[in-house]
Amino acid sequence: MSTTTHTTGSKKLAAAVAVAALAVTACGNEASADDADGDFGDLEVPLSWIKTAEFAGNYFAEDNGYYEEAGFESVNLISGGPSATPSATQLATGTGLAALSNPVDTGSFIEAEGDDVDIKIIGSVFQTNAFSIFSLADNPASEPDDLTEMTVGVAPNNEGVFYAFLDANDLDPDDVEVVTAGGDASGLITGEYDAYIGYATNQAISVELDGHDLEHMMLHENGLPFAAGSIITTQETIDSDRETLKAFLEATIRGWHDALEDDDEAARITVEDHGADQGLDMEHQVVTAERQAELIADEWTAEHGLLTMSDEAITDSIESVRLVGYDVPDDLFDLSLVEEVYEENPDLMEHP
Amino acid sequence: MNIAKAIGQPLLNLLLSLTVIVTIWWGMLWVFDVSPIIGKGPDDIIDYLFFTEDADKHRDVVFGDFWITMADTFIGFTAGLLVASIVAMLFQLFTSLEAALMPVAMICRSVPLVAMAPIVVLMFGRDWAAVAAMGTIVVIFPALVTIVSGLRSAPATMQEVIHVYGGSRSTLLRKVMLPASLPSFFTATRVSIPGALTGALLAEWLATGDGIGYGIVQAVSRTDYDRLWASVVIVTLASLLLYSCVGVVERLVQRRTGIGLAA
Numbered sequence: 317m318s319t320t321t322h323t324t325g326s327k328k329l330a331a332a333v334a335v336a337a338l339a340v341t342a343c344g345n346e347a348s349a350d351d352a353d354g355d356f357g358d359l360e361v362p363l364s365w366i367k368t369a370e371f372a373g374n375y376f377a378e379d380n381g382y383y384e385e386a387g388f389e390s391v392n393l394i395s396g397g398p399s400a401t402p403s404a405t406q407l408a409t410g411t412g413l414a415a416l417s418n419p420v421d422t423g424s425f426i427e428a429e430g431d432d433v434d435i436k437i438i439g440s441v442f443q444t445n446a447f448s449i450f451s452l453a454d455n456p457a458s459e460p461d462d463l464t465e466m467t468v469g470v471a472p473n474n475e476g477v478f479y480a481f482l483d484a485n486d487l488d489p490d491d492v493e494v495v496t497a498g499g500d501a502s503g504l505i506t507g508e509y510d511a512y513i514g515y516a517t518n519q520a521i522s523v524e525l526d527g528h529d530l531e532h533m534m535l536h537e538n539g540l541p542f543a544a545g546s547i548i549t550t551q552e553t554i555d556s557d558r559e560t561l562k563a564f565l566e567a568t569i570r571g572w573h574d575a576l577e578d579d580d581e582a583a584r585i586t587v588e589d590h591g592a593d594q595g596l597d598m599e600h601q602v603v604t605a606e607r608q609a610e611l612i613a614d615e616w617t618a619e620h621g622l623l624t625m626s627d628e629a630i631t632d633s634i635e636s637v638r639l640v641g642y643d644v645p646d647d648l649f650d651l652s653l654v655e656e657v658y659e660e661n662p663d664l665m666e667h668p
Numbered sequence: 669m670n671i672a673k674a675i676g677q678p679l680l681n682l683l684l685s686l687t688v689i690v691t692i693w694w695g696m697l698w699v700f701d702v703s704p705i706i707g708k709g710p711d712d713i714i715d716y717l718f719f720t721e722d723a724d725k726h727r728d729v730v731f732g733d734f735w736i737t738m739a740d741t742f743i744g745f746t747a748g749l750l751v752a753s754i755v756a757m758l759f760q761l762f763t764s765l766e767a768a769l770m771p772v773a774m775i776c777r778s779v780p781l782v783a784m785a786p787i788v789v790l791m792f793g794r795d796w797a798a799v800a801a802m803g804t805i806v807v808i809f810p811a812l813v814t815i816v817s818g819l820r821s822a823p824a825t826m827q828e829v830i831h832v833y834g835g836s837r838s839t840l841l842r843k844v845m846l847p848a849s850l851p852s853f854f855t856a857t858r859v860s861i862p863g864a865l866t867g868a869l870l871a872e873w874l875a876t877g878d879g880i881g882y883g884i885v886q887a888v889s890r891t892d893y894d895r896l897w898a899s900v901v902i903v904t905l906a907s908l909l910l911y912s913c914v915g916v917v918e919r920l921v922q923r924r925t926g927i928g929l930a931a
Contacts, residue, residue: 401706402888402889402891404891405705405706405891408703408705409703409705409706410703421889421891424889424890424891424892425891427890427891428890428891428892428893428894429705429891429893432704432705433705472877472882472885472886472889473885473889475886475889476889476890494877495794495877496794496874496875496876496877496882498786498874502786506790508789508790
């Protein structure tokens, strides 16, 4: 008896020491439940970034009870960010039913670990990505060639996309001076660099609200037309929990309908509630919501519904990711689930 | 001559550290049941660097980064230790300086380098000067405190001899304090090496954008966990090795000069 206690005790101690030493937390929760009667258990969704208005549709789906109506008992949107584990990795290691990502990050995961986990993109919130290379209006980079006489601030996580952009526009990387930048474009104001690659819906807004006019060179208009806001999951989950995933997609679409209807409210629930601990700026989030709306809802979605993608958009996205350097398979996208959702819920098409 | 022992002891310690690290490494992955996608074991890293199809490319990437980091570490280490030594000596010559400058050294220690990095970059740019500055910031406080206490450790009787014979403070510093501080100087060197390495990695991440410091960030954003682990392992090995090298040099100097042997 005493021996047993001792063994357990020392293992506990070892574990406690280990935690203290490395501050590692290990968790692995399966989000899906196997009940067949519409009870899908707890919903966990790793997000691709901190909780900004980028995920307003998910916030509305949570607040307005769409996830609950769809059969989920609770909702946990897991905040991402520059220092968080990438959402694709979280998904592959067992956290979350589905995750928010983008084709490039998904591609990098597939390149590294695709042999072990089969990741699929089952919907895109953004019909086209919000990547922009922006510069101050009095020293503008209006077309790719302008960059050859400029210094560009590139954050490590955007390197792949940036060099793919140069490649797509026949620019020699040696002709463009690149400096390592952080996650914001402050160096544009201090004069450290002349242009910055980031999101028109995020970093650019901070600079503009600071009183500077910007010249935008959108990547989707300059050789990298990939869709973003990818909803990813594993093939395994598609096979085993198809209905759960469809319930998630349906509720998310309803959430986005609400979000697109009211930019101010989308910003408000982001700043005051979901992203409250991020110290977000209200004005900034309103502009984010306004600006992303046109990337989310366009002519295609008016006819086919949010989150769907045209064959052309799929081909463009795959080609863009390959240009970045990740050899993704032809069947990376599986839009059949979201298409079924629209077939089974014709009312979903009636949105503003 | 006991040179063999002077080298042998640190070597033994090094082997012991390695065994402990590898055991903890494997143990942690096992205890916490870390997914093999994120948690790579020693065998994965050896595979990645030596046996997989693209092993030579992997080695090019990791060791390419590594040598840059070593150079950056050397720059930061030299700059930091040099500044710390000079300041410590100035403290002895002009005693009021210590009260004035110590808080500045303390700021270096208490404000996170990440927070200071943007200012350092604006002041020193993004090449070796920034690396030297960041290395100094990390190294200076522990090194300074150690060297100052070493200089002070000179026996009072010896200091009095200099005074009695009318020696100046600089004579005192040169003839008594400096030799007496040798053991402390080596201690400072040893604590500075991991510091300089951290400083170099931070400088690479936040300023220069190359070396292991940036490579790690790059590997994470590319989901390249093999490269991430390999880079961390190589840096860890290097810091152990450098630490041991200082141990060897220290022992050899001790034997040669006889200073600090009793301690």
